[in-house]
Amino acid sequence: MMHWRPASGFVGDVIPFCHDGRIWLFYLLDERPDDPTAGPSGMPWALVSTTDFVHYTDHGVVLPAGDRDAVDFDCYTGSVVADGSRLHLFYTGHNPRRGSADGAFQVVCHAVSDGDPTRWTKLPADTFGAPNGFVPQDWRDPFVYRTAPDEPWQLVLAARYADAPDRRCGVVARLSSPDLSQWELAPPLWEPHRYITQECPDVFQWGDWWYLVYSEFSDAFQTRYRIARGPNGPWLAQPRDTVDGRAFYAAKTVEFQGRRFFVGWIPTKQGDAWQWAGDLAVLEAHQQRDGALAFGLPSEVVAAYGDPEDVKLSPLDGASAEPGQGATDRYAAWIGDVVPPHCLITLTVDVAPDTHSFGLLLHATEDGEQATILRLEPQRNRLVLDYWPRGRTGPAQWQIHGDIPHAVDLECPCPLPPGRHTLQVLLDGPTAQAAVDHRVTLTFRSAPTVRSAHVGLFVTDGAVDLVELQVARLGG
Incomplete structure (x- = not known):
């Protein structure tokens, strides 16, 4: 399993930290008890570590949830930093029984370690909530950093202005401290005047550029980033400002051996509805000359798969014997062998001008009639996921989700x-x-109705020349 998940529970927000030659991935452990009559329990931080995002060591719970009446009954997202030999962990405290009629208050909490990332001591005296002018129910995800070794510590949070339009009051609030204990309110790092809030902020420098990463708490639910020439902005959007799509959320970053990784989670689904928490996932970022970021699979993850094997394709519905033997009419497809559930598929094609779309059929039936579809659309410059057949809204033939492309x-x-x-x-x-x-x-995440596992290739209103279609097995 490349997308790691604990034996019991699910991975929520991940807090990556580089220390002692390892990547320590703290995460919110969503235990989802099966017994609805079980007493309520808060959310702790658990920990897994790695050096390659392939092999993991599970350290279990390292920051327990507080008791029933504690401000940190739930230990939510935060960050970890080193100050000399001492480690500092900042996290969000939440208790559904503390607050007001508008909801539970959120507070910033502090814990320390003498150097062992698996052992922490909470410092209740350092707890603080939102100051006047901010909504006390949204004061979370503290991220601590320094702009230079001799500069004060900075702490940014996902916050909301009080007495502002509800869906435009989100702000990345900021505080400063000389000692990681006493914090003073500073000018906000970013106030975009859009959306409810910007969750899980993350700030880092890479060469001549500074980056602000956040997860947009809106209908989109995507992790985005902004760039600037200095640590205070102005924060500029890139033409492609998203890290991934809806299913890679709350990503935070870590530098390891001169490389930058984004670590998030793939949510589980209940029917068509996304759920909170799921499986750990990682992407590697590559910096472009203009400061923009490109993303791909880490080389260590790719190397975990064995020697690739060519996929033999057979034409469907009168397609040419092989892709690339002439332009298609409206649609042509070719189906290949069943592939293992854990594998790496690599498709390389030369795309002809004016081609409308092409891509892969995954989890496909032998006739290609049912599949998960990865569709690349050159005329729209986008990559989309589709399922066929789509769901139905009723028994009649026309009652199908055909209006959803x-x-x-x-x-x-x-x-x-x-x-x-x-x-x-x-x-x-x-x-x-x-x-x-x-x-x-x-x-x-594939549709729950998927039962088959053929792989295939298709092209619509255009042509592609197939260079290679290969499958490599995990550990093969």
Whole structure:
């Protein structure tokens, strides 16, 4: 299983931290007890560590939830920093029984360690809530950093202005401290005047650029980023400002051996509804000359798969014997063998000008009639996920979700000029990650009705020349 999940429970927000030559991935442990009569229990921090995002060591719960009446009954998202030999952990405290009629208050909490990331001592005296002018129910996800070794510590949070339009009051609030104990309110880092709030903020410097990463708490639910020439902004949007799609959420970053990784989670689903928490997932960022970021699968993850084998394709419905033997009419498809549930699929094609769409059929039936579809659309410069057949709204033939062109919460802008393109797909049971040209990624979860496992290729209103379609088995 490449997308790690604990034996009992699910991975919520991940807090990555580099220390002692390892990547320590703290995460919110969503235990989802099966017994509805069980007494309420809060949310703790658990920990898993790795050096390659392939092999993991599970350290279990390292920051227990507080007792029933504690301000940190739930230990929500935060950050970890080192100050000399001492480690500091900042997190969000929440208790549904404390607050007002408008909801429970959120507070910033502090814990320390003498250097062991698995052992922490809470410091209740350092707890503080939102000052006047901010909504006390949204004062969360503290991220602590320094702009330079001799500068004060900075702490940014997901916050909301009080007495402001509800869906435009989100702000990345900021405080400063000389000692990581006493904090003073500073000018906000970013106030975009849009959306409810900007969750899980993360700030880092990479070369000549500064980056602000956040998860947009709106209908989109996507992790986005902004860039600036200095640590205080102004924060500029890139043409492609998203990290991934709806199914890679609350991503935070870590630098390891000179590389930058984004670590988030793939939500589980109940029917068509996304749930909170799921499986751990990672992407590697690559910096472009203009400061923009490209994303792909880490090389260590790719290397975990064995020697690739060519997929033998058979034409469907009168298609040419092989892709690339002439332009298609409206639609042509080719179906291949059954692939294992845990594998890496690599497709490389040369795309003819004016091609409308092409892509992969995953989890497909032998006749290609049912499939999970990764569709690349050059005329729209986007990558989308589709399912066929789509769901129905009633028994009649016309009562089908045909008015939904694809899974609209799973699409990414993706430059697709004519020429060669490579699509990698990491299949990991029900979860998957697709990467186009080591530049654009789309994480997704297969439909629960999927039963077959053929792989196929298709093209619509255009032509592609097949360079390779290969499958590599995990550990093969």
